[in-house]
């Protein structure tokens with residue numbers, strides 16, 4: 001998750017000089033910060049390896065949506081090797097072993113076309129059901145008519161890069177960032193080709209998702225709880241990268257519910 005180092009330095013200086021800025025202002029600019037433990041129990045890490053001879057490796061985010069299902073982006077699971085790739089649940093610091101590794105049985109993709117934001121959503125079926133606990137629990141999904149916009153309170157979480165090409169430092173503590181949605185018309189001015197069924201996040205401070213965060217959630221407050229409004233798909237990685245783009249979960253509820261609530265429809269294991 002990226003944040004703008006220049007702004008950070010300037011603000012820390014202002015703050016240290018006993019300026020007018022209170023804690024609240026300071027923390028809202030710093031951007032990504034260490035998550036509170038057990039605040040995001042649906043958060044999973046995908047540790048992926050390609051199925052070709054290059055054995056390329058990449059990380060992604062994802063969310064627990066049911067006992068045996070994880071939601072992520074289609075790009076995260078393209079060309080993956082199901083034996084060498086795995087899902088980590090209950091992780092907080094990736095380099096500490098207090099979490100569980102789950103094998104991948106199969107992947108269901110919505111008709112995702114190539115390297116685009118269009119229908120960038122997929123479900124991972126785990127080999128075994130997850131045992132839920134205080135640090136592993138499913139995320140709530142929105143209702144199909146729910147709308148979220150610039151005034152919603154939203155967050156993204158991930159273990160991705162903290163700047164373009166800069167990995168998260170050991171012990172790789174989950175990062176959280178409060179972020180706002182921008183209107184689709186504002187987003188279109190910046191990204192004219194943006195696919196439908198997407199939501200964009202405000203990048204005005206150079207903050208947002210980076211490599212390794214994609215596939216993870218954008219959650220927003222709905223009444224007293226958080227629901228997963230988006231799956232991070234691209235963008236957001238620093239001042240030059242443009243708005244973050246998420247796949248809008250409310251538009252894919254039929255796809256998701258079809259699989260997670262109807263065992264008969266699940267694909268055979270590989």
Ligand SMILES: *[C@@H]1O[C@H](CO)[C@@H](O)[C@H](O)[C@H]1NC(C)=O
Nearest residue numbers: 046047048057058059060094
């Ligand atoms: C995936 O797991 C391997 C083995 O535990 C580790 O060396 C590697 O850094 C992980 N990769 C990612 C992207 O998390």
Ligand SMILES: *[C@@H]1O[C@H](CO)[C@@H](O)[C@H](O)[C@H]1NC(C)=O
Nearest residue numbers: 150180181182183186202204
């Ligand atoms: C994005 O955030 C900046 C800084 O908080 C704010 O000034 C701007 O109005 C926001 N843009 C939109 C489109 O919400």
